[in-house]
Amino acid sequence: MTSVIEQTAVLTKEKIREIIARRAAKEFKDGDTVTLGIGLPTAVTAYIPEGVNVIFQSENGILGVGKTLSSEDGNEKIINAGGAYVDVLPGACFYDSQMAFTMMRGGHIDATVLGALQVDQEGSLASWMIPGKFVPGMGGSMDLIVGSKKVIIAMEHTSTGDIKILKKCTLPLTAYKEVDLIITERCVFEVTDKGLVLIEINPMFTVEDIRSTVSAEFIVSKTLGYMEI
Numbered sequence: 677m678t679s680v681i682e683q684t685a686v687l688t689k690e691k692i693r694e695i696i697a698r699r700a701a702k703e704f705k706d707g708d709t710v711t712l713g714i715g716l717p718t719a720v721t722a723y724i725p726e727g728v729n730v731i732f733q734s735e736n737g738i739l740g741v742g743k744t745l746s747s748e749d750g751n752e753k754i755i756n757a758g759g760a761y762v763d764v765l766p767g768a769c770f771y772d773s774q775m776a777f778t779m780m781r782g783g784h785i786d787a788t789v790l791g792a793l794q795v796d797q798e799g800s801l802a803s804w805m806i807p808g809k810f811v812p813g814m815g816g817s818m819d820l821i822v823g824s825k826k827v828i829i830a831m832e833h834t835s836t837g838d839i840k841i842l843k844k845c846t847l848p849l850t851a852y853k854e855v856d857l858i859i860t861e862r863c864v865f866e867v868t869d870k871g872l873v874l875i876e877i878n879p880m881f882t883v884e885d886i887r888s889t890v891s892a893e894f895i896v897s898k899t900l901g902y903m904e905i
Contacts, residue, residue: 686880692832692861695878695905698723699859700789700830704730711735711780711820713790714758717830718744720789733785735816737776740768757816777816780823788824790817792831794845797892799855799867801829802847821851833860834889841865841872841890862886864903865894878903 687695697719704710704724709731712718721743724730732741734756741756742763750761779785794802803817821827834840841858858865863886864876872894874886879902886894 687861691905693719694723695861695903696830696832696859699864699876699903700828701725703826703828703857704728704787707731708786709733709739709784711785711788711824713788713817714756714760715791716832717789717791718756718758718760720830733776733779734762735773735776735780735820737771737773738762738764738768739771739779740765742768777819780816780820783823783825785820785824787826787828788820789828789830790821792829792840792850793835794840794842794847795829795831795855795858796842796845797867797872797894798844799853800845801827801850801855802845803850805848817850821854826857827851827855828857828859829855830859833862839889839891841892843892862889866897871895873897874900876901876903878905880905 693716696716700717701720701723702725706728711733712720721732731739733739734741736757738756742765745761745763747761754762754764756762790803792801792803793806801821831840855867857867862878862881863874865872866875872892874883874894875897877883877886877900883896
């Protein structure tokens with residue numbers, strides 16, 4: 677049998693990003709308004725299922741965000757919250773930060789996809805600070821997480837070998853018990869009142885592989901399925 681390390685070595689950064697983003701994109705319904713965090717979550721736009729119309733909102737004040745663009749193709753006045761060049765779709769609109777945060781805090785965002793440093797079995801999230809390292813601040817993620825109807829964490833399963841899915845977050849929290857779904861390249865966890873439920877697994881790994889790479893307690897769904905890879 678191959679080890680977890682050997683299996684992981686097969687997955688390039690690009691493939692990991694694709695697996696996670698593709699799975700996250702399946703969570704949206706036609707007509708949803710969705711906000712994506714910076715980094716890996718922005719890749720979700722490339723995998724929206726055919727026939728599903730999703731309106732992407734950027735917390736710096738754009739409703740109707742399109743694809744990420746290169747510096748050659750982009751307009752320096754049209755960027756997302758992470759500073760990347762983006763295009764806008766027909767019917768898109770621009771507004772100030774006050775309106776953007778009113779949308780997020782007012783429950784008008786159907787789903788948000790964010791990265792994380794840590795998530796725990798209670799659905800709490802740490803995503804903004806590592807003690808001893810400079811950070812500019814928490815930003816709008818705390819408003820977005822609390823205000824969105826569904827919170828999806830899309831992140832790599834581990835970080836340089838460090839476990840990221842824990843019994844309890846050890847880093848300063850961004851939000852307490854707000855996460856609904858955790859998606860990594862190895863598995864998908866649903867956060868429920870009874871704790872974490874493993875609902876999908878990458879066929880390259882086993883349930884025991886997952887147990888060995890999380891410290892959180894979880895139960896395995898009776899209808900455990902395979903992720904698309």
